[in-house]
Amino acid sequence: MIEVNELSKTYGRTVAVDRLSFQVKPGRVTGFLGPNGAGKSTTMRLILGLDTPDSGTATVGGLAYASLTDPMRQVGCLLDARAVHGGRSGYHHLLWLAQSNRITRSRVARVLELVGLADVAHRPARQFSLGMAQRLGVAAALLGDPAVLILDEPANGLDTDGIRWIRDLMRGLAREGRTVLLSSHLMSEMELTADHLVVIGQGRLLADAPMTDFIEVNSPSATLIRSPQAAILIQQLAQAGATVGPGVDGEFEIRGLPRAEIGDIAAAHQITLHKLSTRRSTLEEVYLRMTEASVEFRGEQR
Numbered sequence: 001m002i003e004v005n006e007l008s009k010t011y012g013r014t015v016a017v018d019r020l021s022f023q024v025k026p027g028r029v030t031g032f033l034g035p036n037g038a039g040k041s042t043t044m045r046l047i048l049g050l051d052t053p054d055s056g057t058a059t060v061g062g063l064a065y066a067s068l069t070d071p072m073r074q075v076g077c078l079l080d081a082r083a084v085h086g087g088r089s090g091y092h093h094l095l096w097l098a099q100s101n102r103i104t105r106s107r108v109a110r111v112l113e114l115v116g117l118a119d120v121a122h123r124p125a126r127q128f129s130l131g132m133a134q135r136l137g138v139a140a141a142l143l144g145d146p147a148v149l150i151l152d153e154p155a156n157g158l159d160t161d162g163i164r165w166i167r168d169l170m171r172g173l174a175r176e177g178r179t180v181l182l183s184s185h186l187m188s189e190m191e192l193t194a195d196h197l198v199v200i201g202q203g204r205l206l207a208d209a210p211m212t213d214f215i216e217v218n219s220p221s222a223t224l225i226r227s228p229q230a231a232i233l234i235q236q237l238a239q240a241g242a243t244v245g246p247g248v249d250g251e252f253e254i255r256g257l258p259r260a261e262i263g264d265i266a267a268a269h270q271i272t273l274h275k276l277s278t279r280r281s282t283l284e285e286v287y288l289r290m291t292e293a294s295v296e297f298r299g300e301q302r
């Protein structure tokens with residue numbers, strides 16, 4: 001488990017992380033979200049002992065990273081896929097990491113297979129595309145077969161197949177009981193990958209909740225209806241306490257009544273329904289609304 005407790009970090013006048021507390025539990029993928037500059041990478045660096053907090057603590061399995069006796073076997077991380085010596089091959093990059101951590105050559109071969117780089121492992125890393133570099137970074141994170149994984153934007157630069165691969169890999173690692181902390185700006189992908197979310201803005205915690213609760217609590221689902229007798233139905237639904245709003249293509253969006261009850265009311269009044277379906281908000285919709293106030297860099301709106 002990763003525990004972040006009242007963690008703060010300031011660079012000059014920039015408050016990067018501000019009294020941040022959360023836990024990352026084993027057996028699930030925890031998505032770490034926040035707009036550009038929110039403090040995600042800083043938090044990850046603080047957890048990994050690559051920077052010193054002004055106050056607060058970050059521990060892995062109850063210990064500060066610097067106190068871990070065998071860090072590569074306990075925590076795997078990917079912070080910057082390009083942080084590889086360009087003249088060194090993928091294989092040799094992993095080999096020196098392995099040898100300096102008493103990890104076998106066969107494990108190097110295994111992780112290269114796992115990330116799909118076995119055939120190109122002897123090419124110099126400078127010839128690697130961003131997607132290949134990301135795969136190499138994931139291989140390095142997995143080298144010590146660690147129980148905890150911390151990955152900053154691992155899907156960055158991956159093609160469609162690669163994105164799906166990383167999703168399956170992360171979910172599989174969590175299923176094995178590992179602790180997986182993952183940042184990404186790809187909301188649709190995060191929605192498919194993460195079980196739990198930690199959302200930050202301007203260094204502060206905005207949300208710490210299971211994915212389904214995060215979406216449902218922040219934007220309760222609505223029911224979409226379409227009916228040739230919409231006017232009568234809407235009247236009945238309003239009387240039953242529903243809020244009715246317009247939808248697209250002659251549909252109406254109903255809130256405040258469960259879907260089954262809407263169906264029952266229609267049936268009770270012999271109203272024909274051509275559509276009765278639940279409309280859930282997407283993670284992207286809820287996330288954008290929640291982080292609106294903490295977005296630092298904004299392009300022109302068209």
Ligand SMILES: Nc1ncnc2c1ncn2[C@@H]1O[C@H](COP(=O)(O)OP(=O)(O)OP(=O)(O)O)[C@@H](O)[C@H]1O
Pocket residue numbers: 011014015016034035036037038039040041042043
């Ligand atoms: N080494 C540093 N020196 C000075 N300022 C820094 C340093 N590292 C981060 N910052 C600042 O701290 C804030 C948080 O940055 P951080 O990289 O942690 O955000 P992030 O959420 O990872 O953003 P992104 O999504 O763009 O990667 C930013 O304002 C950034 O400019």
